[in-house]
Amino acid sequence: MGVIFIYAGYVKLVDSVALEGSAPFLKVEMVPWQLFAAGIADYEVVPMWAAKFLAHTLPWFELLIGMLLVAGRWFRSSTVSTSLLLIVFFSLMVRAFAGGKEINCGCFGPNELISWKTLVRDGSMLAASLFLTVVAFRGRRKQA
Amino acid sequence: MNRKNILMKSLALSLALILPCLAGVPDAGKGRTVGNEAAPLMFELYSDFMCPACKLLHENLLPTIMRDYVSTGKAFLVFREFPLAIPQHVYSRQAAALAVAAAHVGKYQAVSDALFRGQVAWGGSGKVWEAVAAVLTPEEQKKVQALAKDPAIIAEVQRDVDRAAKANLNQTPTIMVTYRLRQQPWTQFGDYTLFRSYIDGLLKK
Numbered sequence: 240m241g242v243i244f245i246y247a248g249y250v251k252l253v254d255s256v257a258l259e260g261s262a263p264f265l266k267v268e269m270v271p272w273q274l275f276a277a278g279i280a281d282y283e284v285v286p287m288w289a290a291k292f293l294a295h296t297l298p299w300f301e302l303l304i305g306m307l308l309v310a311g312r313w314f315r316s317s318t319v320s321t322s323l324l325l326i327v328f329f330s331l332m333v334r335a336f337a338g339g340k341e342i343n344c345g346c347f348g349p350n351e352l353i354s355w356k357t358l359v360r361d362g363s364m365l366a367a368s369l370f371l372t373v374v375a376f377r378g379r380r381k382q383a
Numbered sequence: 384m385n386r387k388n389i390l391m392k393s394l395a396l397s398l399a400l401i402l403p404c405l406a407g408v409p410d411a412g413k414g415r416t417v418g419n420e421a422a423p424l425m426f427e428l429y430s431d432f433m434c435p436a437c438k439l440l441h442e443n444l445l446p447t448i449m450r451d452y453v454s455t456g457k458a459f460l461v462f463r464e465f466p467l468a469i470p471q472h473v474y475s476r477q478a479a480a481l482a483v484a485a486a487h488v489g490k491y492q493a494v495s496d497a498l499f500r501g502q503v504a505w506g507g508s509g510k511v512w513e514a515v516a517a518v519l520t521p522e523e524q525k526k527v528q529a530l531a532k533d534p535a536i537i538a539e540v541q542r543d544v545d546r547a548a549k550a551n552l553n554q555t556p557t558i559m560v561t562y563r564l565r566q567q568p569w570t571q572f573g574d575y576t577l578f579r580s581y582i583d584g585l586l587k588k
Contacts, residue, residue, distance in 0.1 A: 273581035277571035287574040341553045
């Protein structure tokens with residue numbers, strides 16, 4: 240789960256196409272944040288200023304909680320954050336899909352339309368994250 | 384002999400490299416482009432004449448985009464027809480054919496302005512031709528009416544639709560932004576500052 244979140248943050252920040260043909264780490268080109276902001280705005284749930292703010296911050300937050308999950312640090316906080324994020328993402332995707340909106344998911348970079356496939360994928364991720372959260376809190380009870 | 388061979392091969396190679404550049408914008412559509420073809424950016428605006436959001440873009444945002452990027456030589460604008468195949472847009476393809484036909488007599492802008500201006504009226508009555516005829520001279524009317532039925536014009540509209548399908552476009556209006564051989568569709572026109580910031584960012588790269 241941590242690796243998936245690191246990947247999700249990474250693809251929203253780093254332009255993988257621009258890296259092709261160039262020496263990696265020498266020339267890292269960032270994905271224009273406006274593309275992600277436009278994707279968030281397409282969901283029509285937050286005002287544009289909030290979409291811009293989220294486009295700047297969310298990929299970094301995904302990277303952070305991904306790294307915390309991989310490192311096993313602040314495990315309960317990071318699993319709760321992951322579950323809450325995925326609940327929000329999944330609800331918005333279901334809402335958009337049910338409303339017949341043909342918009343980009345915004346999950347793993349630009350240009351990926353919401354479909355049954357993305358819903359199943361994100362639903363599975365939510366289930367896994369909820370499982371991890373339960374495990375994290377059960378472990379704490381046993382320790383107590 | 385050997386030298387001549389090398390020379391001929393070099394010439395053929397040079398031609399192969401130069402010809403695609405000379406060809407310019409692929410299938411740009413006669414009379415449906417604005418600005419400098421050599422501009423660093425290309426905007427392909429995919430619209431449907433029956434789409435209310437396209438009317439809004441055409442009447443409110445397009446003049447600003449033209450002022451900021453097309454008139455300044457930063458972008459080359461290509462108008463593409465994308466009549467959506469949905470029951471509500473029953474006259475879209477007819478309108479697109481008339482607009483493309485009008486482009487062949489140099490009246491694309493006037494006709495598209497008229498079609499968007501009268502969208503509600505002809506969209507309800509189906510009197511598309513009346514909206515178009517109003518901005519044409521009698522001579523142009525005859526030519527446009529004939530051209531709109533011409534298979535070549537119908538094919539020109541279809542080529543735009545196919546182009547949109549190939550690019551996985553699914554809504555109108557969409558501006559396909561091409562910069563340094565890379566393409567990115569843009570559909571979010573709720574806030575022009577976001578589009579401007581994106582385009583300005585590309586130009587700074």
